[in-house]
Amino acid sequence: MTAVIEIRDLHKYFGPLEVLKGIDFQVDEREVVCVIGPSGSGKSTLLRCVNRLEEPTSGTILIEGEDITDEDADVDALRTKIGMVFQQFNLFPHLTVLNNLTIAQTKVLGRTKEEAEQVAREMLDRVGVLEKVHEYPIRLSGGQQQRVAIARALCMNPDMMLFDEPTSSLDPELVGEVLNVMRDLASDGMTMLVVTHEMTFAEEVADRVVFMDEGVVVEEGPPAQVLTQPRTERARRFLRMVLEK
Amino acid sequence: MAITPRRRRQLIRGLLYIVAATILVGAIASADWERIQRSFFQPDVVRRMLPEVLSLAARNTLIYTAGSFTIGLVLALVLALMKLSEIGPYRWFAIGYIELFRGLPALITILFFGFGLPIAFGGLRLPGGTLGTGSVALGVVAAAYMAETIRAGIQAVPRGQAEAARSLGMSGPRAMGSIVLPQAFRIIIPPLTNEFVLLIKDTSLLFVLGTTPMTRELTNFARSFMTTTQNATPLTVAAVVYLIITLPLTYLVRRLERRTARAR
Numbered sequence: 001m002t003a004v005i006e007i008r009d010l011h012k013y014f015g016p017l018e019v020l021k022g023i024d025f026q027v028d029e030r031e032v033v034c035v036i037g038p039s040g041s042g043k044s045t046l047l048r049c050v051n052r053l054e055e056p057t058s059g060t061i062l063i064e065g066e067d068i069t070d071e072d073a074d075v076d077a078l079r080t081k082i083g084m085v086f087q088q089f090n091l092f093p094h095l096t097v098l099n100n101l102t103i104a105q106t107k108v109l110g111r112t113k114e115e116a117e118q119v120a121r122e123m124l125d126r127v128g129v130l131e132k133v134h135e136y137p138i139r140l141s142g143g144q145q146q147r148v149a150i151a152r153a154l155c156m157n158p159d160m161m162l163f164d165e166p167t168s169s170l171d172p173e174l175v176g177e178v179l180n181v182m183r184d185l186a187s188d189g190m191t192m193l194v195v196t197h198e199m200t201f202a203e204e205v206a207d208r209v210v211f212m213d214e215g216v217v218v219e220e221g222p223p224a225q226v227l228t229q230p231r232t233e234r235a236r237r238f239l240r241m242v243l244e245k
Numbered sequence: 246m247a248i249t250p251r252r253r254r255q256l257i258r259g260l261l262y263i264v265a266a267t268i269l270v271g272a273i274a275s276a277d278w279e280r281i282q283r284s285f286f287q288p289d290v291v292r293r294m295l296p297e298v299l300s301l302a303a304r305n306t307l308i309y310t311a312g313s314f315t316i317g318l319v320l321a322l323v324l325a326l327m328k329l330s331e332i333g334p335y336r337w338f339a340i341g342y343i344e345l346f347r348g349l350p351a352l353i354t355i356l357f358f359g360f361g362l363p364i365a366f367g368g369l370r371l372p373g374g375t376l377g378t379g380s381v382a383l384g385v386v387a388a389a390y391m392a393e394t395i396r397a398g399i400q401a402v403p404r405g406q407a408e409a410a411r412s413l414g415m416s417g418p419r420a421m422g423s424i425v426l427p428q429a430f431r432i433i434i435p436p437l438t439n440e441f442v443l444l445i446k447d448t449s450l451l452f453v454l455g456t457t458p459m460t461r462e463l464t465n466f467a468r469s470f471m472t473t474t475q476n477a478t479p480l481t482v483a484a485v486v487y488l489i490i491t492l493p494l495t496y497l498v499r500r501l502e503r504r505t506a507r508a509r
């Protein structure tokens with residue numbers, strides 16, 4: 001198997017605060033990796049460094065072998081290969097669902113309007129919100145908005161998807177529909193890096209779970225091992241607290 | 246027996262009504278109505294001003310306003326982007342420009358473009374004659390105010406919007422143009438309309454350019470009629486025309502503001 005995302009000795013400072021203290025790990029093709037850990041552990045920052053929404057202080061990140069942290073890297077082109085889903089959905093409120101899905105296809109990939117709309121409908125159908133194609137995002141429920149956001153990312157035909165706590169701002173009854181879409185994606189063989197608090201999802205879907213705390217990877221391995229028989233005390237304490245709530 | 250608080254409130258209220266009524270009746274009784282009517286509401290003066298007050302003066306006012314608003318808006322957009330630039334000198338220039346023209350009386354800027362430039366550079370004049378000069382001068386001033394409005398609008402768009410656009414592979418300028426600016430302009434439509442109303446009124450300052458009969462705007466037009474007729478009615482006419490233009494706009498601003506307030 002080849003590494004789709006390879007992170008080497010990644011450090012990130014916010015001012016004097018070191019949030020990532022040397023991260024090394026990789027995500028292989030068709031692999032689903034879930035990153036868990038307490039808030040403030042740096043997991044979202046790590047994810048945002050992968051497509052350089054956050055500028056790493058030092059270290060390298062290879063996307064399909066190409067260094068995205070290189071000064072000469074074509075970051076915009078690399079980003080089209082990396083789909084990203086945000087906690088706050090970040091749909092474009094001034095555009096209809098359809099135009100949310102077509103704008104980057106036409107302006108970045110240079111697809112024609114017809115092509116883009118066909119792809120958009122296909123993806124909306126895949127996430128089960130095709131009937132909302134002409135609505136504005138504000139008219140959709142949180143779960144529908146997040147599914148549209150996933151469809152928007154899929155329209156670029158990415159080779160991998162990053163999920164930044166995709167269900168954390170959803171009402172509890174809407175979490176399931178988003179996780180189902182992600183589950184389908186995983187079983188279709190999408191390479192996924194998911195920052196999440198959904199332990200059941202991680203246990204079921206992830207090939208590997210990475211536990212982060214205070215800017216370092218404390219533990220990683222198959223979900224059965226990390227989630228049920230963690231080796232470190234820190235991971236044990238975190239899981240105890242998460243499962244108690 | 247002590248007065249109850251309720252009784253006391255009623256008494257104060259009644260007293261306030263009596264005071265207001267007394268002042269009103271007194272003013273109406275003591276005013277020289279015939280003279281007021283002659284000075285401010287003289288029908289034949291109104292007739293002499295028509296139709297030129299509309300076909301020429303109001304038209305020129307709107308041309309000056311539209312011209313300066315357009316120039317101001319374009320300049321303001323550039324200034325706002327400069328002020329948000331990562332490059333120091335651009336930022337400093339924008340800050341300098343905005344502080345300079347917000348700190349000066351508009352009249353100084355108008356005199357500078359109308360007389361300062363021609364004197365300094367051997368008769369250099371802006372294209373478009375007085376209409377051009379006036380529009381540029383007011384536009385330059387308006388840009389300083391609108392730049393701050395646009396900058397605030399851009400910053401009011403959540404950061405996640407630009408991030409989502411960039412994550413889809415859009416370049417910085419494209420994300421700004423296709424995603425951030427359209428949302429920013431929606432947010433600032435009410436304050437921009439307000440700026441437009443202020444500009445309508447500021448066109449009256451252009452009388453200092455000594456405009457010819459063809460380029461006169463409302464205030465200047467009324468002023469010259471006042472001189473020739475020795476009567477104040479032209480002022481009333483100009484005031485009414487101004488209100489016909491500005492009142493619907495201020496009403497529109499209020500409605501737009503209420504709508505954006507609801508949307509949040």
